Amino acid sequence: MSQKLLVRRAAVLGAGVMGAQIAAHLTNAGIDTVLFDLPAKDGDPNGIVRKAIANLGKLSPAPLASKTLADAITPANYDQDLTLLAGCDLIIEAIAERMDWKQDLYKKIAPHVPAHAILASNTSGLGIDALASVLPEELRHRFCGVHFFNPPRYMHLAELIPASTTEPAVLDQLEAFLTTQLGKGVVRAKDTPNFIGNRIGVFSILSVIHHTRQFGLGFDEVDALTGPLLGRPKSATYRTSDVVGLDTMAHVIKTMADTLPQDPWHGYFQSPDWLQALIAKGALGQKTGAGIFRKVGKDILVLDLDKQDYRVADRGATPEVVEILKLKNPAEKFAKLRESPHPQAQFLWACFRDLFHYSAYHLADIADTARDVDLAIRWGYGWAQGPFETWQSAGWSQVAQWISEDIAAGKAMSSAALPAWVSARDGVHTAEGSYSPSRNAVLPRSSLPVYRRQRFPDPVLGERFAPGETVFENDGVRMWHDGDDIAVVSFKTKIHTVSGAVLDGLQEAITRAERDFAGLVIWQPKEPFSAGADLAGALGALQAGKLAEFEAMVANFQATSQRIKYSLVPVVAAVRGLALGGGCEFQMHSAKTVAHLESYIGLVEAGVGLLPAGGGLKELAVRASQAVGPGGDVFAELKKVFETVAMAKVSNSAVNAKELGLLRAGDTVAFNAYELLHIAKSEARALAEAGYRPPLPARRIQVAGDVGIATFRMLLVNMLEGRFISEYDYEIADRIATVLCGGDIDRGAIVDEDWLLKLERKHFVELAQQEKTQARIAHMLKTGKPLRN
The missing domain is CATH 1.10.1040.50 (N-(1-d-carboxylethyl)-l-norvaline Dehydrogenase; domain 2)
Known part of the structure; x- marks a missing residue:
């Protein structure tokens, strides 16, 4: 067999809770998946599977990275559709835990399994050798156990269990596939009841x-x-x-x-x-x-x-x-x-x-x-x-x-x-x-090539991984490298909030990267990517009446985002976990974002009575103008993202973040959190190798202007009258609409980035001085929950 498992199409046998969710996760990973079950007694023969697929959208936590992915799963039944197995490279059986049922199914499908495909049982504890015993000789060496934990999208563990007849190369290939493509932590277990x-x-x-x-x-x-x-x-x-x-x-x-x-x-x-x-x-x-x-x-x-x-x-x-x-x-x-x-x-x-x-x-x-x-x-x-x-x-x-x-x-x-x-x-x-x-x-740990992609694996007690060579550090960040041409910068603050030291540190890191490296990656050793601005510090400055200091901090935040965007070397954001507020804005300004599937990204400032002012609204306005081109309908583009920002929506996956307009279509979704740094560095190097130049300054941004603001206000009035939002929510959303539309100027007017950044700053600082906003910030700091005042 070749040393790489190529999975163009997969099949999952059994559309119960586990089988349907495994099919969902394969689909999350971009794998064309067929889901089988028994034919329905009456009506549509694939009725059982269709019902299971429909149910995926109702489960919490969500098995699908986007509800639209449900349509990509092909429903099938054992009586009419076994010929579909001929096109599958990986077949995972996930029916009820009964040895006799599983063995009967294997006998039925064996003639249809192609000569190269791997067959695996997602049993939680039945003997793999006993299951293999009914398979034809030529299929036994391509059969093993692969036990996903429930729910399969979120649980990191996948146990890999060989039968005594499994070819070692099959296990190695499956381990590499499970690790990179599905993002799993693979543990090899012996064929004993319930495994490890x-x-x-x-x-x-x-x-x-x-x-x-x-x-x-x-x-x-x-x-x-x-x-x-x-x-x-x-x-x-x-x-x-x-x-x-x-x-x-x-x-x-x-x-x-x-x-x-x-x-x-x-x-x-x-x-x-x-x-x-x-x-x-x-x-x-x-x-x-x-x-x-x-x-x-x-x-x-x-x-x-x-x-x-x-x-x-x-x-x-x-x-x-x-x-x-x-x-x-x-x-x-x-x-x-x-x-x-x-x-x-x-x-x-x-x-x-x-x-x-x-x-x-x-x-x-x-x-x-x-x-x-x-x-x-x-x-x-x-x-x-x-x-x-x-x-x-x-x-x-x-x-x-x-x-x-x-x-x-x-x-x-x-x-x-x-x-x-x-x-x-x-x-x-x-x-x-x-x-x-x-x-x-x-x-020692496994020497499989796939693990070279993990610079910092999940350590067990006593394991230490070299931290890399420090380039420079301050109270907010540490910049380091591994002796290659891509530098990495990581935040030192609690939950990686953005403080003044982080802003200054990032700007210094970019200056040094431009001088001495081919690219820079913003990456954190642990989740989250960043919970946003340092609210406690901001509230302290406001309550002490240090308005000039507060305004300077906002201006410095915007300057840092712009520095990321216009860096002469590519800055790649490696996101996993929460990327909220300023954390979201930093990745929006990067040359590229590599986001782990479990990335929960959002411009959530409205929840604390503010609006995004680290260049986030400016960037959305720029993208809308670029998407429609000269003379196009900018408002139609802005409408897609307005609700995301005004309602402080957070994505439930990296795929969903693309749908919400918080990630770009070309940003990369990574499945294994421990491979994130490797992928981000590869992306930065690829950009550098291709002769990277930052975008030209956006000086001709077409805005929706006064007509856009008026249209958004009509939507907001309806929400206010329907009691979906409070009066203060209305004020915040109105200001968000004003900035997104470029202010109270003619529809179709042309502005530059500085114009939009000044608007952001003005409305942010005005909101920050309001009693209700300060109450929202204090409540969030105290309880971790938003206040609706």
């Missing part, structure tokens, strides 16, 4: 269930303890089970019971009575409106086992346990949890002890290295640290001794001894790599 993520993750949930009862805690109490306080998602344990579905949860537990009879913890692989009772009643969690938790009006109720009824969910973590969990030193934290007589502390120690014990005992069977387990749990379950990282940071040998003492005292869930390798080492993660018990060696 669910084997360890579901055990963790089972141990929490066991200890909840043992220590007499409430479900709400446990969720308060096992969520953000431990660096885990807000949905913690029981709420996560409700979201996943209690029936699904019970199914996964049963799979463990059926397939792992020799597991020393086998006695715990059963759904507790209360879970079975809820399922029998049809209370399956979020999808049925009730499960462990249930919402009644504004109240969240939780099941109380003592009362055999729901009560208000009001039990949290006690202050003394919260104090322990806030300790910065992990060794001290674990010692205190183990010593404390408080049932909540005892519960947490017991859960960690049994998780560490289980993970160590099974590491050799389920994974190649400890790194694979930690990354699988982080990427699949959203934990800040995996089990081995947590254990090692708390002091490997001391914790191992405590676990052994608890096993000897009969306190642990299993009497199985810790493996011998645990006491022979002082940890599993080192700077050189992570421990593999099956090879009794420390193994």
Whole structure:
């Protein structure tokens, strides 16, 4: 086989929740996708699939990067359309978790699978070898498991599981495809039940269930303890089970019971009575409106086992346990949890002890290295640290001794001894790599070529990546390079807000890039790209009556955006996460933006009673004029973006940001966040190699003028009368319309950029002095939510 998997067309078999969402994500990635299911009993034979595709637009979070992409998925059924498989390069089976059903389907499709195509099962835990056993010989070497986590667009993890017959090249190609094209973090798992993520993750949930009862805690109490306080998602344990579905949860537990009879913890692989009772009643969690938790009006109720009824969910973590969990030193934290007589502390120690014990005992069977387990749990379950990282940071040998003492005292869930390798080492993660018990060696990361695209992979404990050579830094930014001709500038402020030091630093970075480099990339080591202007600093200057200082800051903001736009070397913005306000404006002025799919971009100033004044409105006016050409209808172009700005809309993906007019059609959408820097540097270099020159100054901008403003006002009056906006919203939107249309001048008048920038500044400064705007800013700083006054 060639060393590159070329996927022109893919097929997904099974249009259930998971199959439809996998098809959606393939389509997000620009892959022509066919979605199959059973033929409908009556009416349109593809009715089942069409319904599933229509449902994609209703799900939250949205599986599609743009609702329009639903039309790109081809519906098909197994009775009439199997010939469509002939044109597919990748076929992913995602039907219900029944071995017999999957095998029957494989027999049916095998004659139609082309000789080069890869067939993969998105099973969450069935044996890959057993599934492969019914395939014809020539297809077995192109078959493997690929397990996406739900929801597949957002969860970074994809487990890749070979059958004993899978050709190694097939796995390498699929890993490269999943990483770059679909943006996944790939972990290779062994063919054992539930693989890595669910084997360890579901055990963790089972141990929490066991200890909840043992220590007499409430479900709400446990969720308060096992969520953000431990660096885990807000949905913690029981709420996560409700979201996943209690029936699904019970199914996964049963799979463990059926397939792992020799597991020393086998006695715990059963759904507790209360879970079975809820399922029998049809209370399956979020999808049925009730499960462990249930919402009644504004109240969240939780099941109380003592009362055999729901009560208000009001039990949290006690202050003394919260104090322990806030300790910065992990060794001290674990010692205190183990010593404390408080049932909540005892519960947490017991859960960690049994998780560490289980993970160590099974590491050799389920994974190649400890790194694979930690990354699988982080990427699949959203934990800040995996089990081995947590254990090692708390002091490997001391914790191992405590676990052994608890096993000897009969306190642990299993009497199985810790493996011998645990006491022979002082940890599993080192700077050189992570421990593999099956090879009794420390193994480095994968050497597949695709990983050369990741300058800073997601590090596990003990990993350090060279930070590059600093060119210069101030309080706001650091500019650095890797010994090549493209420099990188990163912000040092909290959530990468734009302060005076960031503005000065960016201008200095561009000056140095023009002199010493071929291009410059604005990139942040962590999300977000930028949450916008430093509101706290701005409010402080205003309230202290330093108006001249405030006006100078706005002028400097605009000057920085213009410096980005007219730099003699290409400035490329590498965006991921939030790019709001000034962060959005910086990328609008760059030569090109490379945006990670999960980029939430918006000119949100209206939400804090302001309007964009870092050149954002000016840039939208320039683009509208350029789009229509001399004498064209500028208003028609402005109308597309006016609502985006006036309603402070934020894109729900990079694709959606293009639809909203906040990214350009030619900007690049990247799927893997860890490849973003590589792609942005490549784009900057390509522009430089092509003899980059900045655009000529925009001196002939045709504006919509007074007629445009009047037309926007009519729209706004209707919104005001319909109570969609407040009177103050009207004033802000009116000023946005005024700037976008070039002010109160004749329709079709010609202005330059300076004219528009002055208008932006004038209206921004006037709004900033209003009491209502200052109240909005203060409210946003205090609560993180917009105030509608």
